[in-house]
Amino acid sequence: MSFETVRVIMEKEIRDALRNRWFLVISALFTLLSVALSLLGLSGLGSFGIAGFGRTAASLLNLVLLIVPVMGLLLGAMSIVGEREQGTLVTLLAQPVTVNEVFLGKYLGATAAMIATVFLGFGASALVIAKYAGFEQSGDYLVLVLFTILLGLAYLSLGFCVSIFVKRHATAVGVALFIWFLFMFLSDLGLMGTAMVLKLSPGALFWLVLINPAQAFKIAVIGSLQKSLEAFGAAGLYASETLGDWLVPALSAVMAAWILFPLLAAFLFFRRRCVE
């Protein structure tokens, strides 16, 4: 495998992402909203004379939960299917490059584009926070950035899956948006209903909730920011009692699994029938 080839394909993928209007709009939205939320949250605090960033972290968390998954999904979903539909993928594969190089280059390119957006949003917010917040929470902030990237990568992998299993560009976008809707709303509402009807134990509910990478992200961030899962009621207490110090590593592992397995599935399928 030639790294030079991978690099070239990766750069092309980044350039494609920068030309992708969906991606640009969502990135701009993410940056604007994160700056606005930091400004609102912290200036509100300022009027009471209490500097702190916990509340801003909470609203940034909400924003990340909504926007970063859809960003990852769309970026992934459009990466391969579009080129295949236009026929450029065939041309690309006709060059002296391997399938592995193409896949890796595209994945790394999309990853870079996504991380860049996350950095842009959080970097701009940090400037706002610099005006108000204290010193102690900067570690928390970096934790939030790190987990946000993990969350984005998990959905990026799912997006790649969509891109490889679906034949048409428009369908891929539709499926990606549906998956987002599914993970954001439907699965939660379904689980809530199930838990109430079946009277699930807090433990069982906790493990079921983890199926959703967004929930794993949310619990991991609150767990490492607040050092307690009290806010999540009985299921949260169950988690901190059974997992203890292993809570954050375990949740990171769940997210890593969400990054690796869909990506692996996408890769294997791409090798089998890359241009069909």
Add this chain to the structure above:
Amino acid sequence: MFKAPIFFLAMIPVIFLQEAFAETITVTASHPLNIASALETAKDGDVIVVKPGVYHGPLVVNKSVKLIGEGMPVIDGENRGTVVRLEAPEVLFKGFKVINSGDILGNDDAGLVAKAPRCRIEECVFENVLFGVYLKRSPESTLKKNVFKGKTLDVARRGDLLRIWFSDGAVLEDNKTTGGRDAVLWFSRNLRVTGNEFTGGRYGLHFMYCRDAMVEKNRLIRNSVGAYLMYSSGLKLRENFISENRGPSGFGIGFKDMDGALVERNVIVNNRVGLFVDSSTQGSCRENLVAYNDIGLQIFPTARSNRFEQNNVVDNTEQVILDGQSAYTVNDWTGNFWSDYRGFDADRDGVGDVPHRPVKFFERLTDRSHALKIFFGSPSVHAIDFAAATFPVFQPSPKFSDERPLMDSVRLPVRAGGKTASWLWILISAALLSPLLVLFRL
């Protein structure tokens, strides 16, 4: 008419005489005369100046002397029993570092125990002690500017860094405790507790049977419970800063059987429960800031005839929990600022035209099935609450109502917040933004 001035004139020589008779005895660490033998030769009213060095405890002060440490002399209890005992009235104990008490809870091993009235303990440091200062039937004593640091033990095995017991009129001013169990104030009237900082303990203030106390301008931070105030009347709790008290069943301030309390201008932020009230009556809670707690106010139905007004209840995860349906009808909630108020003010009088009746569908669900709290903070939960507020089909009954909600927050005296270190945030910002420059080169 002339009696009073004549009396005072007559007093002057007496005061001078006392001054003239009061001797100053100096003790140094190298000198064979240690503090105990200095005490033997001393009379009431004498001053014993102790030079820097390490002195061995235990020390029993049984004369009304002034013990003044110069340059922080150390009194070492060598991890056995109580280090210093004040057994005569009006002792001044100032400028010492008292270390290494025993660690047996049953013996109340302490840095200092005072058993006589009107003692003054000032500017001392207590380190590695089980109990810090124990005022045991020591009324009108004063503790001022002392610093306490407990033993590094499990919370259950620690002692109380401050314990005031049957000591009416005791004054606690500008003391700092970290890592103890509680600051216990029991069975003492007319206490004055001002400007203290209690951090990292179990109960910041553990307060029982203390009538007419004044607790003002203290900082209660990172304890399991900030202040648990019980079985007392006439308390004035003012301008305290209560934050990050997040024990498993922790409160910022807990009230139990407190009648006629005045709770004014406190800042209660980022606790598990901001203000918890159980079976207390006739209280007045005004101009407080209750913000960013998991639960802002939790009121039991046994709390009656209390008045909540002019408070800022801002962005608590759950603003108010009223256990039992009747709770809101028996207390007066009129005229507070609620950050979740969604009404309007057409006549511009600063008061919302629509009553504040908070409706949270998800909170109703979690009341029925507690485990569902795991979904807290998810977009789905916001969707549910939005749907319930928009389509009244789902609308559950409100938990309570404020008929005259304020449109703007009540101004509070601004306090200094955390340290600002903006350079670090600018650094973070630069670190995150600089990789983007690479993209522009592409």
